[in-house]
Amino acid sequence: MRTVAIVNQKGGCGKTTTSINLAATLAARGLRTLLVDLDPQSHCAAGLGVPEDRIETGIAEALLAEPVGGENPERMLWEVARNLRLAPSTVALAGLEAARGGLAIVADRDARLAKLLDRLVDRFDWCIIDCPPTIGLLTFNALRAADEALVPVETGYFALKGSERQVATIEAMAARLGRPLPLHILPTLHRPDAKLASDLHAAIQRRHGATTLPLSIREHEVLREAAGFGQPITEYAPGSPACEDFVRLVDWLMEHPTACTRASAGNTIAMPVQPLATEPAEPASPRVADLLARMRAHAGFSAEIDASAPTQDTPSEPAKAEGQA
Numbered sequence: 001m002r003t004v005a006i007v008n009q010k011g012g013c014g015k016t017t018t019s020i021n022l023a024a025t026l027a028a029r030g031l032r033t034l035l036v037d038l039d040p041q042s043h044c045a046a047g048l049g050v051p052e053d054r055i056e057t058g059i060a061e062a063l064l065a066e067p068v069g070g071e072n073p074e075r076m077l078w079e080v081a082r083n084l085r086l087a088p089s090t091v092a093l094a095g096l097e098a099a100r101g102g103l104a105i106v107a108d109r110d111a112r113l114a115k116l117l118d119r120l121v122d123r124f125d126w127c128i129i130d131c132p133p134t135i136g137l138l139t140f141n142a143l144r145a146a147d148e149a150l151v152p153v154e155t156g157y158f159a160l161k162g163s164e165r166q167v168a169t170i171e172a173m174a175a176r177l178g179r180p181l182p183l184h185i186l187p188t189l190h191r192p193d194a195k196l197a198s199d200l201h202a203a204i205q206r207r208h209g210a211t212t213l214p215l216s217i218r219e220h221e222v223l224r225e226a227a228g229f230g231q232p233i234t235e236y237a238p239g240s241p242a243c244e245d246f247v248r249l250v251d252w253l254m255e256h257p258t259a260c261t262r263a264s265a266g267n268t269i270a271m272p273v274q275p276l277a278t279e280p281a282e283p284a285s286p287r288v289a290d291l292l293a294r295m296r297a298h299a300g301f302s303a304e305i306d307a308s309a310p311t312q313d314t315p316s317e318p319a320k321a322e323g324q325a
Helices: 015-028 043-047 059-064 091-095 112-120 137-145 157-177 195-211 221-228 241-255 262-269 286-298
Strands: 002-006 033-037 078-081 084-087 126-130 148-154 183-188
Touching (some): 002 015, 002 137, 015 084, 015 241, 043 221, 059 112, 112 126, 126 137, 183 195, 221 241
Parallel strands (some): 033 126
């Protein structure tokens, strides 16, 4: 299962739109796809027409359950389309990172999502994780569980200024994981007919080099319309220019496979490590060292991986939750 974390601590960059439509486009290719909503705003459910008031169990409850995911982790999954399942967010996710929110007090608080996905790995070909617009335990869980990170960056001035900090943050977290974490910059909300947007797009490519994908998600009104109707672009406007943008994104990802490095992380960081307040002996750059110092508030992440985490045989098709579409 190839796992991609969609991450950017800046809101309004098209992160959830990218997550929903990337997952839907993969599913339309016949690939079994899991979309995990780690954003407490629960916009993935809204964008896919899942009624929030009918979600009884979500990703928050699954992360806190013993074993991780509960007796049957597939019970929380919603079948929103052929080959597409959603692990939804609920209001409980908002307080999960708090000191007494539940996640911070468990020994493997940084590895809960990875353990959950381990139990579902045989059921899906791809997993897309929509991260919250913050850097904390939830985002760290996502990056630890992911094989690669995709960073949507709006082709606007402030987004350009913040993209370097975002990349440095992910580099710091990847250094913390002790394993490679490929990073891709995806220009979003792009207006190719606007000179400023085109100039900023070129600036993103110059600043981030080969990390920047050779494509962009353009600004399309139809994407907003699709979200308003609770449908991915593949259903609302198949064949539209907006849909073509995500087809190109999937094409690029399929042409550039990423080795699964998550499985080897256990061997790398099974030993106790110092809190985030301790900088690495040779930081990758001054920016990374500075970010490590700023992340002291999130110190104490567990580095232990339970190699004996329980697994579960699953039925041939993921079970629908009661009342789900």
